[in-house]
Amino acid sequence: MSEIVAEFTIELQPITKKNSQRILKNWRTGKRFIGQSEQYKQYEKDAVWFLKPLGIDYPVNVKAVFYLGRKNRTDLANLNSALHDVLVAAGTVVDDHCRIIYSTDGSHVEYDKEQPRTEVTITKI
Structure with missing residues (x-):
């Protein structure tokens, strides 16, 4: 057992x-680029308060059960990607490359209208 x-x-x-991106314009060059929405930026900022800065720099499995508050189709890979960036922002893992977040076995999406959340279990490989 891990x-x-x-x-x-x-x-x-x-x-x-x-799914939370917007097209922005660089004020110096006038060129357009894709940036994160204010909604996602706020989510990342709020989510780090639920995590601890552990500095994990060895291979781990990050199992996440995403409980959505609505029944709509969602891409699991995109949810994992956002979670991994939050884990890095919080300092829980030092980076989200494949030698640290080695796998995401067991991750899946559920529905809970009353209490949407993400339950994360990190195990050493």
């Missing part, structure tokens, strides 16, 4: 980065 390194619950409606 050693559990950390368990967290992020008590927020899970959102993805990819």
Whole structure:
């Protein structure tokens, strides 16, 4: 059995980065670029409060159960990507490349209208 390194619950409606983008304009050059929405930026800022800065720099499995507050189709890979960026922002993992977040086995999406959240279990590989 794998050693559990950390368990967290992020008590927020899970959102993805990819579906929360907007087209912005660089004020110096006038060129357009795709940036994160204010909604995603706020989600990331709020989500780090539920995590601990552990500085994990070894291979781990990040299992996440995403409980959505609405029954709509959602891309699991995009939810995982957003979660991994939040884990890096909080300092829980030092980077989200494949030699640290080695796998996401067991991750899936559920529905809970009353209490949307993300339950995260990090185990050492």
